[in-house]
């Protein structure tokens with residue numbers, strides 16, 4: 001066991017983890033932040049996407065210890081109280097989710113895209129979301145939502 | 156003035172706030188006090204004798220609490236997993252129905268078959284324990300494909316040496332053979348409907364809990380139908396009466412059929428929790444999901460269509476082999492029979508149809524219903540052969556379809572394959588779709604592609620499905636061991652807000668919004684004041700769950716009936732308040748009025764009076780306002796439509812791009828167009844996935860070759876285009892909302908449309924070599940290069 005400290009959604013947290021503990025397990029099991037999901041075991045579905053120091057990262061590909069000292073944002077940290085983040089609002093408005101399982105990862109990935117590309121095209125969005133699998137929506141409305149959400153983030 | 160949150164409005168979903176903020180509660184998000192973790196030891200062989208299991212080393216792993224094997228379960232009286240549908244072979248014999256123990260006994264029959272379970276304080280310890288188990292196997296010859304099953308060189312079950320589950324038929328074979336022999340024109344195709352892995356993004360999970368104080372068992376599980384699981388597991392596997400067994404299916408991350416079935420892990424965690432007196436949690440990882448979630452499709456078919464010289468269809472003969480896998484999953488036997496052969500008339504007047512279906516056991520994961528279940532396979536057969544016929548006769552494929560459509564004035568229409576279609580307008584959806592894709596402009600687009608060195612093709616799929624599953628009397632006579640009605644209870648609270656308890660289950664379909672809209676429309680309360688409760692057998696009296704596009708057609712009809720009762724009672728209360736006769740009371744937009752007077756009382760006042768019954772005429776009226784209804788459909792519903800796909804192929808690489816995809820669907824009345832469109836998009840994506848990308852492959856030794864997202868090609872955002880979807884409305888005439896169901900249409904229609912487009916593009920350069928799904932670039936390139 002080793003001690004790990006990080007900021008999660010603006011809050012300083014410390015925990016004891018095994019060397020092999022993945023960041024996603026630390027978030028879900030230790031911190032009880034279950035909005036970050038696990039959809040695969042080969043780092044391909046993106047359901048576990050969070051921000052680590054502002055970058056979108058698949059939290060199943062990273063050890064908790066590697067996030068020591070980092071600032072982590074999860075889906076739970078995006079809204080301002082009950083006021084949704086523009087990207088969350090765009091997913092709701094454009095029906096960019098059905099079962100909701102891929103959604104936290106999609107939104108975290110999308111906000112990272114929007115942060116560096118204020119007006120992504122459909123092709124930009126489809127390319128960027130290659131690492132996030134959705135089995136429900138056929139991506140059609142997700143793409144719409146991300147384009148609208150990125151624009152709304154500039155407002 | 157219509158409500159902005161009533162029927163027909165694209166109300167934004169009530170459930171989305173919790174999902175976009177990460178506050179959904181999926182099964183793996185739940186943790187019980189004192190919880191342990193289960194890991195399953197699974198057979199690495201497709202077929203093996205289990206010679207012995209030494210648990211000592213596993214027991215010695217730090218944190219391991221218990222180890223159980225198939226023998227332990229058998230000794231405790233745990234029964235096998237039941238099959239919910241019995242098919243009879245053409246000779247009258249019931250299907251072969253081998254036992255399916257939750258943990259294998261004596262033999263393991265597919266890679267992933269659960270052999271033992273290790274329960275430990277942590278997930279890691281449970282996995283370490285499972286790895287430490289010493290299981291002595293003697294590998295046996297594997298039956299890994301339909302071909303191997305038919306060869307009968309090895310048997311999956313010793314007492315079923317033929318590997319045949321049933322040999323079933325529908326129609327008069329001799330009569331159809333004669334019609335085909337006498338017909339001036341025939342076309343024949345051999346088709347493979349590729350095996351698929353459903354891949355709901357949320358892996359399966361199950362938590363068993365046992366209350367030592369009350370003797371109540373609770374199972375939290377990723378299910379599309381918790382009451383069905385309670386019935387199957389309680390009554391057949393574990394022998395727990397309903398009042399002592401609660402099954403909760405909370406937020407569920409997609410199902411597509413794969414979460415209908417009762418799985419071994421559910422029974423094992425429920426049983427083990429009571430045994431060790433602690434909660435037991437199991438969550439599948441994706442690798443386990445590939446190995447053990449029931450797969451879909453896997454048919455091999457030969458089809459012959461006979462026509463006259465004008466292309467009028469005379470007879471259709473379909474011979475199919477279907478793979479059941481190693482055991483009969485819950486509804487597996489009905490998929491290649493009553494959900495398949497009965498749809499072979501398609502949208503056409505084909506007068507004579509014969510279907511012969513053999514189902515085979517193999518040493519592979521069980522196969523069962525996956526989005527569409529039987530109907531995509533039927534549509535694929537019909538629409539591929541119709542397109543083939545158009546090419547053979549050199550008739551435009553749209554025109555050939557029009558010549559054979561059942562006409563809109565022919566309903567109700569009795570097909571030769573048992574179903575009575577209730578309503579439809581097939582030429583209407585064909586016209587909508589051809590207009591949407593600019594069919595007239597296709598030749599010019601094809602020429603433009605050619606000039607750019609590309610091959611362009613177009614393909615139709617005029618599909619029909621039987622949804623709203625199902626009239627209990629009909630399915631009962633066909634072998635279903637359950638009724639397929641739905642229940643719903645409307646509870647009006649004293650302040651006029653409403654809770655609706657439904658036996659339908661949402662795992663992405665948005666019931667919390669759609670059902671609330673139906674209630675808002677009817678009672679005049681806003682959708683914010685309606686909550687929909689589902690997925691918990693302790694809250695909802697009974698229910699058959701969600702599959703077969705049945706929620707609104709059957710569950711919504713139960714809601715409608717319950718609302719009738721609520722309105723009837725509310726009218727009596729209103730009559731009492733307004734001192735009128737209830738026959739004179741009218742109810743509209745949330746207000747009760749007395750005809751010909753200015754008296755009125757709002758729904759909220761009636762609700763309050765129901766619970767504050769001062770001056771109530773107690774002889775005539777009980778306090779309270781809550782009503783329940785069960786609805787058993789009179790017939791299936793028949794959503795239908797036309798999807799058209801246009802592809803462009805790069806002949807240098809074989810890469811197929813979907814240039815255009817349009818859908819024109821008839822789902823009857825529509826409550827929430829936004830949600831319906833989303834369902835169609837998702838279905839099309841799965842259908843395109845089947846046609847171009849997805850294929851589940853087993854090696855000859857029965858090893859799963861496509862066991863991860865690195866080997867199984869799930870469609871990604873950049874593999875798919877936008878879809879143009881539209882609807883036509885011919886209301887269902889026999890259910891109160893006039894709805895037909897929309898959940899499966901895309902997955903049913905799309906594969907044939909895509910493959911007809913691909914084969915059309917290949918033909919434009921003279922390549923007629925058949926190509927099976929998935930039409931990957933390498934297959935297309937090989938076809939183009941004569942390889």
Ligand code: FES
Nearest residue numbers: 043044045046060
């Ligand atoms: S769980 Fe991290 S990519 Fe799938």
Ligand code: FES
Nearest residue numbers: 098099102134136
């Ligand atoms: S919404 Fe279900 S997986 Fe994307």
